[in-house]
Amino acid sequence: MPPSNLILLGSFLKNMRDIKNLRGHYNDERVFIIGNGPSLNKTPLEKLKSEYTIGLNSIGWIYSETDWRPTIYCNGKRYPRAHWPNGDYSIISKNIKLADFCFFDPNWRGILGEQKNVFYLDKWKLQTGPFHKYNIKKIKSISNRQLYNFWSDDISDLIYHYHTMYEAVQIAVYLGFDAIYFIGCDLGLEYLSPHLIFESGLDPFHFDGSKYDYLKTAIRERSLGRSLINGIALNLIRRISNNKMINYFNTDTSDHFIPDYLTVDIADGPQTERELIKSHIVSKRVCENKGINIYNATIGGELEVYDRVDLNELI
Template sequence: MLLSDFKDRHKGRRGWVVGNGPSLNKMDLRFLAGEVSFGMNCIYLGFEKFGFRPTYYTVEDVFVAEDNREAISGLGGLVKFIPTDLAHAIADDENTCWVNFVRHYKPYPQFSEDCADKVYWGSTVTYLALQLAYYMGCDPIYLIGVDFDYKVPGWAENQEEITSREDDVNHFHPAYFGPGKRWHHPRLDRVEPSYRLAREFFDARGRRLINAGVGGKLEFFPRADYRDVLREG
């Protein structure tokens, strides 16, 4: 499976990039079963509760990949986009498409117009999903569950790499980064320029990138109510 196979696959069709924030618990996500959607990281913890499986799945954080290797490798019924440098953790199979993922580059950030060539790190897996959705031609692209709001325990405030001691309050499921799970300090100051560039990139090309989530602090994109989007068809 080659990434070039997905070029403009959903041209002109709306797509949903599904983050993992607590706001997902305030939404009825069953509608996603009939939509083009992009899930990431530990979204599989909500499959049964939310009543959908994303069309596409991606992960780029080495801690998430290594600490959840069996669950991610075992995901079926969707296409997985996995950076080549995570091959040590994630098994190859017929559902996996390997990505040339560029982690270290200058100037930062950059947004890829050709994912078959390379895809750029943007300090959040959501940025990888946005590049994939753009490459597939989705328009508009709606973000949900991207709350842009993290609480870091006081004991971990100055740590770049954190091993949890308690339930996760930053995601929709307490076991997401629960006790013993490793995670990187969210560093929203690094994420913000990525989101701002994404909006500039979309706006310059007449494409729409919209925050349709519930609540949260993501204000870099115009907002819409996901229920209104569905009513409008």
Template sequence: MKAYNVKVIDDYKESLIILYGASLQGKNVLDMLLRAGIKPTYFCDNDPNKWGNKVNDIEVISIDMLKKLYLKENNRKIKIIITSMYINEIMYDIIENEIECDLEPYYYTKFVFDAYFLSINAGKIRPLKDKYLGERCFVIGNGPSLTPHDLDLLKNEYTFASNKIFYIFDKTEWRPTFYGCVDDTVVNSGYMVDEFINMKVEKMFLLDNWQYNKNIYGLDKVMFLKSKDKLDKRKIEFNYDISKPMHIYYVTNALIEIATYMGFKKIYLLGVDMTFPTEKEIKEKKYHNYHFDKRYVEDKEIEIAIPKSYNYEDDVKFTINSYNIMKRYLEKNEMEIYNATRGGKLEVFERVEFDSIIKK
């Protein structure tokens, strides 16, 4: 698949780029440009306290300096990207100073580069379609029933794991074949970058929020999953093509969808206990027994990840509904899914004994 908007990207590369607004938004746009091999010439800002400072080795200048640059480089095309919330004010300043340039707000730039990298990423994902056709695999949850012993028995199987599975690595030689993380809490904190880099897996599937992280996007093993703009829990659907924008609900759902896209015909769940803390347990901070390791959830993460509107019964109902939709899709497409979890509350999928399938 050819990359979208290549000519448009080339236009950025041939222009002298100025980011107007040495802000967090400016830093985000900078990361985006750098991934495409485009280094802006300057940041510009109206705050005198920022003049002369540097953002990622790029100097911050005043609009007076920008005008001098324009007069000096009048034979070269200048593109100014407004990376500030004060878009109208900055536009007025540029017009008043008679600086002729291509002018665009940061959200337009983001749209262009998101589309460009979405097409590149889709081109990386599509060769995985049906690559493992007819094979079986195990989707590993992070519930309290998961044990190192069971994982040791899966060393020669195709396995998918997620999130903080690395907390069990010091107790087993097993490592997942594939890994996924679609948790906004993890993305926003950024503290798992080292784990992503060091994890030895064939493929890693991350939320596209990571696609401009310079430590991540250069890794060959990484594929980015593009989430749709708005998650509507009233309209649950199965994402049969992971190269396109997806409704991403929970990581286990995403791993199952990835496995079916890759051609696996028989999927076993292990450690998918489907246990959730109640509202009372969250308030009392009694949520450390819902995963295989008590270190799994930190108090500060709960405050970010669990909205004040969290409702235990609604969460369980939504999860069951999403699994039922998955089950119907898989049955319709002649795929099999079984629950090999030891215990737990998930009864949507047919139960099988883990020990018996390992012997096959």
């Protein structure tokens, strides 16, 4: 084995060993997972200064508005240069200096290197396989054993990825927290519909069912031709987006606490929101099975999977 490969293997094994040492580090404590939703702009984050918190992704851009800082930082972005195209990782470096522990996709290793409080998590994407095919009703009804097809109890081995918030819950459970609260988890994603050539036809993006169900429903509603054209338009747009979504279908989004957080495309909106809800249902069911309390303390928003609590009354 070439020396460079031996070095990489050694780094990988050390990373795995160090993550194993984190299991139960915060046993019997509570933690607040801070998302990037627009409700952060009206959330009194200063109240969390004495609490354990996990900050996600671009949370650093709110530091100029508050003196709160996260205990733990989790960045679920798999392609650093796609989200930081100008190569300015200063806000990432700041998070590493501030946080006790930081968790990244392995693609960050070439940028960040080996640092004492930085850990790289191998991931399994839930966008493939049965999770993506199951609807919300199915996720609610599968057995507890089946839930672990989508959940990791040992993040040193792998972590299941759909969105960063979902990773953060698996990390929080692994670290031993026995109460988890969400803040800045708004949902209500912006929806673009350039594929709706006919408003009177079915919207294939909204439709929660198989292609066969789609056709049956279109026939029943006497909109088969219009619905088929909408479906063909959606497929064409998705093919374009796979080669980089053209600017016409991109727009700034208000789904996050800063206006230029990212651009949304047709992959956002109701379908993505259903997938997010499914991952929250898995989180809730797993945590309840483990005796871990899990709540939504977000101000407003549309996440109703968990019982809601008032942050001002909580602290």
